[in-house]
Amino acid sequence: xxxxxxxxxxxxxxxxxxxxxxxxxxxxxxxxxxxxxxxxxxxxxxxxxxxxxxxxxxxxxxxxxxxxxxxxxxxxxxxxxxxxxxxxxxxxxxxxxxxxxxxxxxxxxxxxxxxxxxxxxxxxxxxxxxxxxxxxxxxxxxxxxxxxxxxxxxxxxxxxxxxxxxxxxxxxxxxxxxxxxxxxxxxxxxxxxxxxxxxxxxxxxxxxxxxxxxxxxxxxxxxxxxxxxxxxxxxxxxxxxxxxxxxxxxxxxxxxxxxxxxxxxxxxxxxxxxxxxxxxxxxxxxxxxxxxxxxxxxxxxxxxxxxxxxxxxxxxxxxxxxxxxxxxxxxxxxxxxxxxxxxxxxxxxxxxxxxxxxxxxxxxxxxxxxxxxxxxxxxxxxxxxxxxxxxxxxxxxxxxxxxxxxxxxxxxxxxxxxxxxxxxxxxxxxxxxxxxxx
Amino acid sequence: xxxxxxxxxxxxxxxxxxxxxxxxxxxxxxxxxxxxxxxxxxxxxxxxxxxxxxxxxxxxxxxxxxxxxxxxxxxxxxxxxxxxxxxxxxxxxxxxxxxxxxxxxxxxxxxxxxxxxxxxxxxxxxxxxxxxxxxxxxxxxxxxxxxxxxxxxxxxxxxxxxxxxxxxxxxxxxxxxxxxxxxxxxxxxxxxxxxxxxxxxxxxxxxxxxxxxxxxxxxxxxxxxxxxxxxxxxxxxxxxxxxxxxxxxxxxxxxxxxxxxxxxxxxxxxxxxxxxxxxxxxxxxxxxxxxxxxxxxxxxxxxxxxxxxxxxxxxxxxxxxxxxxxxxxxxxxxxxxxxxxxxxxxxxxxxxxxxxxxxxxxxxxxxxxxxxxxxxxxxxxxxxxxxxxxxxxxxxxxxxxxxxxxxxxxxxxxxxxxxxxxx
Ligand SMILES: Cc1cc2nc3c(=O)[nH]c(=O)nc-3n(C[C@H](O)[C@H](O)[C@H](O)COP(=O)(O)OP(=O)(O)OC[C@H]3O[C@@H](n4cnc5c(N)ncnc54)[C@H](O)[C@@H]3O)c2cc1C
Ligand SMILES: Cc1cc2nc3c(=O)[nH]c(=O)nc-3n(C[C@H](O)[C@H](O)[C@H](O)COP(=O)(O)O)c2cc1C
Ligand code: SF4
Numbered sequence: 045x046x047x048x049x050x051x052x053x054x055x056x057x058x059x060x061x062x063x064x065x066x067x068x069x070x071x072x073x074x075x076x077x078x079x080x081x082x083x084x085x086x087x088x089x090x091x092x093x094x095x096x097x098x099x100x101x102x103x104x105x106x107x108x109x110x111x112x113x114x115x116x117x118x119x120x121x122x123x124x125x126x127x128x129x130x131x132x133x134x135x136x137x138x139x140x141x142x143x144x145x146x147x148x149x150x151x152x153x154x155x156x157x158x159x160x161x162x163x164x165x166x167x168x169x170x171x172x173x174x175x176x177x178x179x180x181x182x183x184x185x186x187x188x189x190x191x192x193x194x195x196x197x198x199x200x201x202x203x204x205x206x207x208x209x210x211x212x213x214x215x216x217x218x219x220x221x222x223x224x225x226x227x228x229x230x231x232x233x234x235x236x237x238x239x240x241x242x243x244x245x246x247x248x249x250x251x252x253x254x255x256x257x258x259x260x261x262x263x264x265x266x267x268x269x270x271x272x273x274x275x276x277x278x279x280x281x282x283x284x285x286x287x288x289x290x291x292x293x294x295x296x297x298x299x300x301x302x303x304x305x306x307x308x309x310x311x312x313x314x315x316x317x318x319x320x321x322x323x324x325x326x327x328x329x330x331x332x333x334x335x336x337x338x339x340x341x342x343x344x345x346x347x348x349x350x351x352x353x354x355x356x357x358x359x360x361x362x363x364x365x366x367x368x369x370x371x372x373x374x375x376x377x378x379x380x381x382x383x384x385x386x387x388x389x390x391x392x393x394x395x396x397x398x399x400x401x402x403x404x405x406x407x408x409x410x411x412x413x414x415x416x417x418x419x420x421x422x423x424x425x426x427x428x429x430x431x432x433x434x435x436x437x438x439x440x441x442x443x444x445x446x447x448x449x450x451x452x453x454x455x456x457x458x459x460x461x462x463x464x465x466x467x468x469x470x471x472x473x474x475x476x477x478x479x480x481x482x
Numbered sequence: 483x484x485x486x487x488x489x490x491x492x493x494x495x496x497x498x499x500x501x502x503x504x505x506x507x508x509x510x511x512x513x514x515x516x517x518x519x520x521x522x523x524x525x526x527x528x529x530x531x532x533x534x535x536x537x538x539x540x541x542x543x544x545x546x547x548x549x550x551x552x553x554x555x556x557x558x559x560x561x562x563x564x565x566x567x568x569x570x571x572x573x574x575x576x577x578x579x580x581x582x583x584x585x586x587x588x589x590x591x592x593x594x595x596x597x598x599x600x601x602x603x604x605x606x607x608x609x610x611x612x613x614x615x616x617x618x619x620x621x622x623x624x625x626x627x628x629x630x631x632x633x634x635x636x637x638x639x640x641x642x643x644x645x646x647x648x649x650x651x652x653x654x655x656x657x658x659x660x661x662x663x664x665x666x667x668x669x670x671x672x673x674x675x676x677x678x679x680x681x682x683x684x685x686x687x688x689x690x691x692x693x694x695x696x697x698x699x700x701x702x703x704x705x706x707x708x709x710x711x712x713x714x715x716x717x718x719x720x721x722x723x724x725x726x727x728x729x730x731x732x733x734x735x736x737x738x739x740x741x742x743x744x745x746x747x748x749x750x751x752x753x754x755x756x757x758x759x760x761x762x763x764x765x766x767x768x769x770x771x772x773x774x775x776x777x778x779x780x781x782x783x784x785x786x787x788x789x790x791x792x793x794x795x796x797x798x799x800x801x802x803x804x805x806x807x808x809x810x811x812x813x814x815x816x817x818x819x820x821x822x823x824x825x826x827x828x829x830x831x832x833x834x835x836x837x838x839x840x841x842x843x844x845x846x847x848x849x850x851x852x853x854x855x856x857x858x859x860x861x862x863x864x865x866x867x868x869x870x871x872x873x874x875x876x877x878x879x880x881x882x883x884x885x886x887x888x889x890x891x892x893x894x895x896x897x898x899x900x901x902x903x904x905x
Contacts, residue, residue, distance in 0.1 A: 106745070107781065
């Protein structure tokens, strides 16, 4: 019912974990280093506010079950977050050891140790609440909806998740870098979350096409929109439809779920400077492309991709072309892309007259953002701003009974934000359902 | 279902974790926060004639790489007015009827004991704890360990307390004695319903080597204090176990001393404690540590098939024996796991300089040292210094010798295997 199995023979399997798992001894040693701070900055830096000192102390006392319980009580997606969270920017980046100029506690790796142990042991911590007879439709099967549905089940509301793809899990399955987490592990998490029971997942159903939002709003007592973002945005320059020019998110999805071929690709260009661009660069290097260049319109300091990720990309052998934009693509004799025409920009990002150059490339990935899906919600008349669904702090949209969370609400952040927003919305939905007459 | 509820001499609590009589149990607001955090009981900071404390009053034993493994204090009993304490005890008990609230007491004359016990009982408290343990300050005034070190005085005051009290009376023992057993027996003769131990150990925590003043420093002077915290656990375990195995004793025990986590608590319970009390670890890290203690104990009980606490109290006592009953023919030797060894040679230097010179460099030149098993006495030193868990193990040697203890040898002439490493 839930998801089609992940293809074991897919391209991403060539990648190894960038941050490996801890052995018991390693976990004990690292956990014992934690100062067990009170009201600490690491917890404040976590969108789901996991009680980090507590879960780490429990590893140190070898109460790993309790440790996992502490993590999951705050964040049911704690297993994937342990792998994919940019901890350098979140918890570990806030660790007080940074102020001592000592290595911060490896919070992500410790969280991985505890949550992997729980998955391996099959420990379950949460039961569904008594059935309330209410039902909620969740649109999109990504982290936001999964976190929301799990919490709704604890309150006893029935859940139906509508996912357009053949697999649930959202970008956690189809998007995140394989050296952080592979698709099958993302699917494990979906199964773990669904283990609470009472969540029906309908894959292959595109809301707006196969069923309308209005229908869902009528058939269910509340609706949660966890639709994320849309397809890769396009540059809108000549030659963009040539074979060999592709959206980066689409390419990464293909790599994670099936086979992509980089045969004959010696040089590749990734257009963009965000985290998806950096992920694409590292992915191409990992797949064996010899020469990978990131073409970014600003300086290194201005890129929105995290510095630690870009540093790792450089270590992996990637290069960058700063202050350049693609103005068009040229085909080679075989009709595929062969070169990217580029224009140099100045510090104000204005074209520098006459400063044009060409990058040879047999593959170009465009990573300049993802489309917004506001058109889907237009029929409901929801307030949107810049393509994001506008909600209050708890995720309630302008229409009573309709809630939103995750990338569709925040414009594109991290898995952990989606987890936090989904859970928070569930609490608001529960209050709404209990407050509203049948 | 695993049942954590505990009963120590008629004092019941939802779990065996109590705050020891000390700063974490100083006031109603604190104790109530602790109960909210999960603590099952609290022994109120000792009441008596309120005192005046010094500043500073704590010191710590830091060991390279680990802070405050031991702790010491020179603080006295409560410095808050008695009426305030009694009002807060009553309020706490009303709000938390299922939790154990025990009033710790220390006064001098019989009349004072009668009066303070009546007022304590009137609060609705679940029990009393007589503080015969404090090793500094109060003993100079003829109380605390001055009582605990004199079995006759201990017995007498205990009997007064039992006479005046309508609720269970625990006697808190001092570890500053050569043998704890007579003191436990004195409390029993006095009619106590149970004992708590240990209180703190007389100590000097360190010396300020530039000022030439011991620590903690009060102006230009210091004094001996009471040692506690994780470092004292081995001493506390021994004293608890010594009473628990004493046939004449048989009273419930509330174990105290260096409990920091659920494992420590399990050890105290296996050696005969029906409840465990914690002071220092709470002072260092807060009430929140109890969450892990509860979960850890529950998990332990589940995995070892204990449905109730009673089933595990004292479970290790039959295995705590006299030296003369140990099998001298039981033989172990050290084994080094070559796959795990990192080549630090810590075992080699330890054995060379501190044991029997039987760990050598590999003649074949690998980084893994070799144990001369013919010489190894199985002392455990190399295993203790090895930084890699599971790398050195002590393997049992089936030497063909029938078991023989020293007592068997002396009394029945049973043969002992040849000594190793004694040349
Ligand atoms: C390439 C890439 C790498 C990333 N790497 C990381 C990382 O390392 N760490 C990190 O924390 N975050 C990362 N992120 C961000 C993270 O993946 C997202 O923030 C997170 O997945 C958002 O969750 P969501 O549930 O809001 O949306 P999504 O994960 O996008 O899930 C939305 C789901 O809704 C479905 N859907 C959409 N429209 C419909 C419809 N009409 N009907 C039915 N279903 C629909 C989609 O198919 C999708 O499955 C990355 C993002 C990308 C693009
Ligand atoms: C600062 C401090 C004050 C204490 N005050 C008392 C007290 O008033 N009455 C008492 O019976 N024990 C007192 N104790 C002793 C503790 O209750 C406890 O017996 C001892 O510290 C050992 O336990 P621990 O290792 O968990 O700290 C005190 C200990 C400390 C550290
Ligand atoms: S712990 Fe509190 S009371 Fe003690 S010295 Fe520090 S600030 Fe003062």
